[in-house]
Amino acid sequence: MLDEIISLSKQLIKIPSISPLDLGCQKIISKRLKNIGFFIENIKINQTNNLWACKGSGKTLTFVGHTDVVPPGNLKEWENDPFKPIIKDNFLFGRGVSDMKGSLSAMIIATEYFIKKYPFHSGRISFLITSDEESLACDGTKEIIKILRNRRENIEYCLVGEPTSENFLGDTIKNGRRGSLSAQLEIYGIQGHIAYPHLADNPINNSINFIKDLIFLKLDRGNQFFQPSSLQIFYIKSGKRNISNIIPNSIKIGFNIRYNTEVTEKEIKKKIGQLLLKNQSKYKINWIVSGNPFITYSGTLLEVVKSSIYKVQKLHANLSTSGGTSDGRFFSCMNSEIIELGLINKTIHKINECSQINDLYKLCKIYINILKKLFI
Ligand SMILES: [Zn+2]
Missing domain, CATH: 3.30.70.360 (Alpha-Beta Plaits)
Incomplete structure (x- = not known):
């Protein structure tokens, strides 16, 4: 499983999808999700690529993410090419590995594993992925939510893969934003x-x-x-x-x-x-x-995320609402429970962005546990 996560992460990092460009990342993701029976919609708005994919019926968990990355900055300061991912000392280096191509890969591999193991699960799994989270956030998640609301789609649980962890994977999750x-x-x-x-x-x-x-x-x-x-x-x-x-x-x-x-x-x-x-x-x-601000005080998703982290990491996650805005804000109008859980955020948007290989694997395990607890 770890090999698969690394290989998908590398495949995505190799694509220099500087916001708001996707440059084919979502094509790779769409293909994988289609192979496991997802219904796929690719929605392009101006320069932004968006992907809505879903499978199953009933209560819905939406994995939320973005394929765009911030510019690498001064290339001379990088130890390696930011778009040529490399593993060194058990860390995977490359622009966007933590924010958030690594967690996207973990979400996809977790879903593939889950669907293969539990083909008759309850509930609906979906993905909402955009390429304009890092720039204006005007042609992405916000617009897709409008489309989904017009169709009267429900999303009960929204899991955003933004890098929320601080020192250890899963030590901090966001249950709201200002x-x-x-x-x-x-x-x-x-x-x-x-x-x-x-x-x-x-x-x-x-x-x-x-x-x-x-x-x-x-x-x-x-x-x-x-x-x-x-x-x-x-x-x-x-x-x-x-x-x-x-x-x-x-x-x-x-x-x-x-x-x-x-x-x-x-x-x-x-x-x-x-x-x-x-x-x-x-x-x-x-x-x-x-x-607008949002908060998930309590609820099924919050409990499921906390217990899934505990199962894999043996630690109690802190709840936080600090930091900037995220695409989670666009789900509050759908009355979704919104929780953010992703990799360690120490190197995001920086030179030499990296993530521990083991964290990618453990994040995938946590996502699998969340799926199991919700839909088995
Ligand atoms: Zn991000």
């Missing part, structure tokens, strides 16, 4: 000569109090599963660096809020609207929502 909301704000003043400030209205001076209010805005205190929501300014621009005699006519401020389940997008917008009102300036604000 939401992400960004704002592009422009506050207007009146342009004028810097020596005649009474004839102008300085948007920089006038927005300082607002910026202070923004920084100290307390959105919530967090809860058992989430740290308090946080707001960070990522961009401020106004005026021209070398022009010292003009008061500019506006200031642009960009900020992002990572928020938990204690506040809603609407409440955040309202609170910031009140601060702007207090500032008494003219402004324009554009909001961009990258994803």
Whole structure:
């Protein structure tokens, strides 16, 4: 089994599928799943390739993953070619091995094994794989979920293969993620000569109090599963660096809020609207929502994942909601139980990305146990 996982991982890593390109990875996966009786749909949206594959009927477990990878960075810093996978000291090296071609391979080999061993299992196994997780995430999972919802498909259990482990395989799983909301704000003043400030209205001076209010805005205190929501300014621009005699006519401020389940997008917008009102300036604000927060407090999948990890690794997984967003967020509208479990994340997106060979094998065993506990 380990040989098969390594060989499939290598096959996928060899393809330089830098986001949002797939370049044939999903063809390899589709072929394997078709061979074991899966119904396959390849859905291309703009440059993004998506794969929806399913087999069986009843309650559905969806393995969620992506075939795209982030760029390798400076090639000279890699010890080996990032797209020529190599095994050294029991580690498999290559771009995307941990995030997440290794776990994709483990999912597929686990499913092949399970279906061969238990051809009359209950439930439905499915895969939702995209090639735009690492870039804009606009033509991938989000769009496929829309299609599935229109068809009134149900997904009870969603298992995302993102690299969640920290020091040992399975030590950490994600049972939720924070939401992400960004704002592009422009506050207007009146342009004028810097020596005649009474004839102008300085948007920089006038927005300082607002910026202070923004920084100290307390959105919530967090809860058992989430740290308090946080707001960070990522961009401020106004005026021209070398022009010292003009008061500019506006200031642009960009900020992002990572928020938990204690506040809603609407409440955040309202609170910031009140601060702007207090500032008494003219402004324009554009909001961009990258994803709402989600949490799986309890449920069948959470228990099954925890006990499957324990069976293979003899450790109790920590629950975490830290880190950025993932494609798991798109399943919350389907009321799915969403859990993320994958390889160790220490080298993801870095030079010399790697994964322990043994972890690939053990992850496959955990996935097999999850299938057994759900469908046997
Ligand atoms: Zn990933």
